[in-house]
Amino acid sequence: MSAAKSRWADDDPEADALIAQRKREKEEKRRAKAEKQRQQEEASKATAEAQTRNGDSGPPKKRRRLSNDPDAPDAAEEAKSEEQKKVSSLLRFPVAEWGPCRHVDNFERLNHIEEGSYGWVSRAKDINTGEVVALKRLKLESSPDGFPVTGLREIQTLMEARHPNVVYLREVVMGTKMDDVFLVMDFFEHDLKTLLDEMREPFLPSEIKTLLLQVVGGLEFLHSQWIMHRDLKTSNLLMNNRGEIKLADFGMARYYGDPPPNLTQLVVTLWYRSPELLLGATKYGTEIDMWSIGCIFGELLTKEPLLQGKNEVDQVSKIFALTGPPNSQIWPGFRSLPNAKSLRLPSSSAPSGGGLPLLPRSRFPYLTNAGLNLLSGLLALNPVSRPTAQECLAHPYFKEDPRPKPKEMFPTFPSKAGMERRRPRHTPVAPKRGQEAPQLDFAGVFGGAQGGDSGEAGAGFALRLG
């Protein structure tokens, strides 16, 4: 690696002088702590300059030694080119560095964008570069275990997940107090939820394909890096006016492993939460993200959230109303899930013969057969039946006409986030960490329809806690 070599090529007096000089600078800096910020910028500029200088004189040690050899210039030249050829055959790793956090005062806050369950976001301008960014403040309630692990995971996963369809975390900056932490991210004009609310007509089929391909593409990358998002929903998908869409809000994201570590079931906003989570599964995987993708797909088609349950029990009944109730044929083993014990299913649910049951066509009248097939797969009750992100990308739905619309042909929309305050949210928020997982009694899921075993009128949804 030539970069590593040039890093060590400091054995000439000039570099020593440079280091000595920089050392003096640093000492001054320590004395004048008030000027620290300014000096830091100078120092980093100096480093950058030093780097470009190194880059100019960049060739590795070996080459320098050869070119100093006065006797055999030709051989040296030859060896040089050979050396270069050799170097270029070796893989280069991205050379990253580390340094302290900058202060949030480097950003001028422009306007407030939203307040989510994990912090508030505002639009801000980098004072030095003039770039507009999104500034997200992490909510750090004092925790007995130090810096909240959710915030750490959000930063960790965002830093690792460098992908065109994942929001770009530029840096982390701090306020004056130790627990003021801000994420600096690329600013996006829209989130999909607000956009869908404002639109008169849903997206065209070709536009839906382009959006879905990007979202699933980003998710496929996350899963390939062993990251689960665990809170996919339309308000966490950011869009710009160039037809690009990115996954955002990694407040619930985490690494998983094989074998899977213990995971909390309190993840994913209710309307996008998969049946196995609702039934209390403690072992789950990336399939929960695929279920959320199915909900997002449905929402793109109809402009309305697909399954708007009022609580966990209502959510389960809404799901079963759409997909039909589970049986041991399409979902072997669902009975052994903790919350499934209390589930009383209508006896009429005759197992349909073979293959994946399709969702009712009447709910999605304009969807092609391939599209309905994909949606039914994503919203399969049995997590094993859902396609992976990779399989999803290869689905025939994306290959048939109408083809995905090129991004540059996308319509533009006036930006709510860029100009003014949002309308207040009316979607449920993501579950909070540290809550008790509720013991749910699903006896009422089909209570109303079935009748007979409960004399109570209304057959409300009994939520038994504890």
Place this chain on the structure above:
Amino acid sequence: MTPANPGLKHLSNALATPDQLSNTSSSIDGVPTDLETSIRCAGAQLTQAAGILLHLPQDTIAQAIVIFTRFWLGADGGSLRIYSAKDVSAAALFLTAKLSFNPTSPRSILNVYNFLLSQEVSPLWFVNPRGAPREPPPSESYILTEGGYQSARLVLMRIESVILRTLSFDTHVALPHTIALTYLQTLGVTKSAVARRTVEHLNATLFSPQLLYVTHQPNALAVAAIYLAAREEEFKLVDGEWWEVFDVDREELGFLVVGMRSTEGFMRAEVEQWRNRPIPLVIDQVDAEIDRRQNMREGE
């Protein structure tokens, strides 16, 4: 020149700049370089010992040691006259474990550190040069009181924040261990002693005074450890410059092999040098050691 591949981030690390290596915050504060090296190395060993007592996996421990090492580098890094090495070690281990699949509680961490830092019972040579006592001593000498726990917990939380701020929240550490196993398989190494020796070298290198984990990428560390292990175990590897297959050139390999081999000699010299007194892991002890050296110089 092939451009750097961004998809390889999970296999690579942020590396220290030459300036960060030559200008540490401690050296600016007047800590002699050799003392700084001794303390950093002892802190790394302390982290390793604590990780073992806490039953943490070696990858978590190794990541904690790398974070501990990074913390002290550069003029913007931590100074041994401002932060105690023992506190940074504990917070680095706590932080790394928190992000892993094996989180551990502040109480467990602090109990273990209290034991390891006890001058009466510690089995660590650089804390208790006399060595662990044969008879189990009264437990009061190393058990943390409730009040002691509460104040130590606050320090742990504060230092955790300081580490995060100093490293810009970048806790990513790619380790060479699993990479080395893949390379060994690729090379068709069948002798398990070579694999064992490779891992031993990689773990010993965590204490290297040359700070090889923060100056070289994990693939290079893996290749050097395999090269050394195969030589020591007299296992014949393939002919030709096989290290180039793993993107390491001869010069870097040579440098790393020399560095890895020197760790043992360095350790022996350390044990010899600090035979009679503990290595200072607390700010006050560091100050006292610097004063002591100053007085000795003036006495001459």
